[in-house]
């Protein structure tokens with residue numbers, strides 16, 4: 001089922017990146033404070049390779065012993081590769097995800113499931129528990145724990161301090177069995193380094209990790225947590241992917257890898273962790289202790305205000321003999337999460353189509369923070385259908401709760417092309433008739449443009465061709481050069497202007 005070789009570890013993926021000329025070693029000393037972000041951003045903007053900073057410089061000026069890898073998923077191709085496939089197989093994997101969500105898959109979806117039998121079977125496969133793991137070659141516990149030895153980046157000038165940006169935070173609910181991996185949650189939640197052995201974990205209240213923490217806190221108990229740093233690419237992406245509740249991220253990663261996930265018992269907390277990761281931070285999250293997290297630069301392009309989040313006491317750090325520290329930045333797009341988001345949005349399309357069959361295509365422009373504006377093309381058959389689609393997106397699909405503006409267009413418009421969108425708005429939309437405004441709908445608390453935190457307006461713009469009772473006017477006919485005339489012109493012009501392209 002995989003198009004690519006298996007990547008059971010971060011380093012096996014890096015080897016593949018090197019073999020395919022997608023890895024750049026940076027031999028220069030680069031400070032982890034601010035400069036590394038600037039270098040990463042400049043490379044990401046050029047759709048450049050994975051960066052391995054061999055000589056990171058710590059905040060105090062000392063050279064770090066651990067190299068930093070950044071820009072791992074800096075191109076859509078590498079995100080797909082991390083999932084084990086090429087970009088052209090995304091629709092297929094997306095259809096599989098849609099089928100997984102559906103309790104009784106309809107006919108078409110059953111075909112999809114049958115086309116991915118290995119993956120389905122792999123999801124039911126139990127992980128492999130091992131007792132000797134590369135990630136535990138070196139173990140520091142208690143007083144030996146020192147987060148300051150890690151080259152954790154401070155990304156932006158007004159950031160509160162060092163921030164771990166690619167942690168896979170592993171938890172399980174209170175009352176679950178350590179060996180019951182199906183009950184585990186793995187999510188990517190940034191973590192602020194507070195002290196040598198203290199972190200703040202910023203799991204937003206609706207996340208899986210926060211729900212597990214609540215289940216322990218209700219019993220007055222601290223939550224065991226393992227933060228996996230430098231996990232294999234499938235685990236990293238599964239932890240960031242909004243998978244159905246019933247699917248364990250660790251099992252899904254194993255299924256993508258085409259191998260049983262290799263897990264080992266953590267040294268100081270009752271959890272199983274990825275045996276082949278680079279580093280694991282183990283510890284306990286207090287049921288009551290909170291600390292102000294931030295401010296930190298975020299995907300909106302602004303600093304988040306400081307907000308209280310729970311504190312984790314780190315009880316052990318385990319790592320390979322020669323670990324690699326994986327990092328990224330979040331900031332005004334483009335950033336790595338925006339690139340990952342583009343791929344995830346393609347994967348989500350079949351799931352959305354299962355709810356809204358008239359949906360032809362969909363684009364969430366990365367420049368609009370990847371979710372605040374959506375452009376949707378629809379196969380329209382009856383008056384008012386564009387508004388129905390907008391309300392379905394806002395009402396049925398949680399991922400559109402914070403989408404402030406939806407623009408609906410016809411299938412002849414490419415929803416990823418701003419020129420096409422502008423033409424549709426200019427020729428198929430009347431502001432007084434085709435704009436729908438809603439008030440007091442849910443909104444991202446990070447959106448300070450909303451009049452009140454968490455509550456804001458929404459706008460739908462219907463830029464589709466108006467049909468039946470939507471208009472009493474004669475609608476215009478789209479002009480088009482015939483295929484024959486276009487071929488004739490292409491042939492002539494390419495001879496007149498060799499090497500030119502439109």
Ligand SMILES: Cc1cc2nc3c(=O)[nH]c(=O)nc-3n(C[C@H](O)[C@H](O)[C@H](O)COP(=O)(O)O)c2cc1C
Pocket residue numbers: 165166185186187188189190191202203204206207208209239240241242243328337340
């Ligand atoms: C680089 C990166 C950083 C992220 N940071 C956070 C964060 O700080 N807090 C958060 O709640 N989600 C964050 N996310 C999003 C979650 O990881 C993502 O929504 C995931 O699906 C949550 O998993 P869950 O549904 O199991 O909680 C981040 C994602 C990425 C890729």
